[in-house]
Amino acid sequence: MAVVYILWLREVKRYLRSRPQVIASLGQPLLYLVVLGFGLGPVFEQAGRGSYLQFVAPGVIGMGILFTSIFSGFGLLWDRQFGFLKETLVAPVPRLQIMVGRTLGGATITMIQGTIVLTVCHVAL
Amino acid sequence: MIEARELVKRFGELVAVDGLSFAVAAGEIFAFLGPNGAGKTTTIQMLTTLLQPTSGSSRVDGLDPVARPYDVRARFGIVFQDPSLDIELTAYENLELHGVLYHVPRRVRVDRIEILLKLFELWERRDAPVKQFSGGMKRRLEIARGLLHTPKILFLDEPTLGLDPQSRNQLWTQVKHLNDTEGVTVFLTTHYMDEAERVADRIAIIDHGRIVAQGSPQALKQQTGADSLEHAFLALTGATIRDERTNGAADQMRQMARMWSR
Numbered sequence: 001m002a003v004v005y006i007l008w009l010r011e012v013k014r015y016l017r018s019r020p021q022v023i024a025s026l027g028q029p030l031l032y033l034v035v036l037g038f039g040l041g042p043v044f045e046q047a048g049r050g051s052y053l054q055f056v057a058p059g060v061i062g063m064g065i066l067f068t069s070i071f072s073g074f075g076l077l078w079d080r081q082f083g084f085l086k087e088t089l090v091a092p093v094p095r096l097q098i099m100v101g102r103t104l105g106g107a108t109i110t111m112i113q114g115t116i117v118l119t120v121c122h123v124a125l
Numbered sequence: 126m127i128e129a130r131e132l133v134k135r136f137g138e139l140v141a142v143d144g145l146s147f148a149v150a151a152g153e154i155f156a157f158l159g160p161n162g163a164g165k166t167t168t169i170q171m172l173t174t175l176l177q178p179t180s181g182s183s184r185v186d187g188l189d190p191v192a193r194p195y196d197v198r199a200r201f202g203i204v205f206q207d208p209s210l211d212i213e214l215t216a217y218e219n220l221e222l223h224g225v226l227y228h229v230p231r232r233v234r235v236d237r238i239e240i241l242l243k244l245f246e247l248w249e250r251r252d253a254p255v256k257q258f259s260g261g262m263k264r265r266l267e268i269a270r271g272l273l274h275t276p277k278i279l280f281l282d283e284p285t286l287g288l289d290p291q292s293r294n295q296l297w298t299q300v301k302h303l304n305d306t307e308g309v310t311v312f313l314t315t316h317y318m319d320e321a322e323r324v325a326d327r328i329a330i331i332d333h334g335r336i337v338a339q340g341s342p343q344a345l346k347q348q349t350g351a352d353s354l355e356h357a358f359l360a361l362t363g364a365t366i367r368d369e370r371t372n373g374a375a376d377q378m379r380q381m382a383r384m385w386s387r
């Protein structure tokens with residue numbers, strides 16, 4: 001359990017410390033929301049089908065979640081490149097625990113991202 | 126403490142390790158000295174459960190790395206040839222993470238981290254992210270990490286590569302000190318003759334995956350009639366230059382390709 005926790009913590013710490021990653025991954029859904037939302041919004045509304053923002057928001061959130069997940073999966077490749085992976089491979093712990101720790105970390109980050117975008121959507125609406 | 130019997134490792138056509146046999150006694154400092162591509166890293170990888178030998182067998186603290194990888198992993202600490210720290214985390218966090226991975230109880234962990242960080246003169250910088258560290262500091266931190274779970278054996282794969290003379294000197298002094306005080310068995314590789322001569326109790330000179338000579342530094346010098354170990358080394362391995370695994374663009378590409386194909 002401690003092993004899973006410390007690897008989870010590592011993922012979360014790394015995320016919280018890398019401002020560029022936070023901003024970059026928030027930028028993309030916000031771009032969709034703002035550009036498409038306010039650009040296409042009036043057109044959509046003139047067609048008489050209610051709020052366009054309300055229509056795109058779930059998709060934007062879903063896409064954000066997908067992207068963040070892929071991003072945290074890439075972390076494994078980074079670890080391989082920067083060598084940290086070896087440290088976990090010679091440790092006397094089952095590979096499964098290492099995988100679970102990382103995955104939970106990635107899931108947590110994704111959830112944080114998703115919640116932020118959701119909040120932004122909520123405020124915008 | 127470490128024993129290898131006719132270890133062989135092939136990568137396709139290439140025979141990287143070609144029937145190595147040696148034994149390292151408890152508390153000994155044993156050096157593998159050889160040119161680039163001699164098979165030093167490959168041997169370490171087989172002893173440390175990262176690679177399966179093509180044939181032959183080995184024992185680490187009496188256990189077979191192939192049959193009992195988890196038990197073997199708990200018994201050694203390792204400093205890899207290439208960096209393996211998480212540079213986004215602080216020095217302390219890197220050690221903390223290692224301690225948890227090796228099931229070191231919290232109370233022991235806290236004390237041990239403090240002792241090691243102080244010994245390796247990193248205590249003042251414990252909360253700085255590792256990416257701000259110099260090469261020597263990173264290396265010292267890796268050694269401290271390798272010793273955190275009080276292993277019986279420490280593997281050092283070219284630990285002084287790329288360090289300045291001061292850092293190298295300091296590093297060996299500290300390793301010697303730990304060997305004296307904690308009795309940890311040290312298995313190191315290097316291609317600096319002077320280092321092997323200075324710290325090692327026994328040296329094996331390896332070339333093309335084979336041991337060409339082994340013994341104490343004095344014995345090796347006598348054997349070849351050379352006045353220095355450097356001359357002995359050149360006499361035994363020939364003076365030709367080996368193609369080093371460079372860090373150039375081509376190597377990067379190859380590494381990427383390997384990464385994707387696995």
Ligand SMILES: Nc1ncnc2c1ncn2[C@@H]1O[C@H](COP(=O)(O)OP(=O)(O)O)[C@@H](O)[C@H]1O
Binds near residue numbers: 141162166
């Ligand atoms: N994963 C691998 N695949 C193919 N060849 C390898 C691999 N690892 C090492 N080699 C080759 O095995 C030989 C021994 O390498 P290595 O053990 O790294 O040498 P050293 O550490 O003594 O410099 C070299 O020729 C190297 O190119």
Ligand SMILES: [Mg+2]
Binds near residue numbers: 165167
């Ligand atoms: Mg090597």
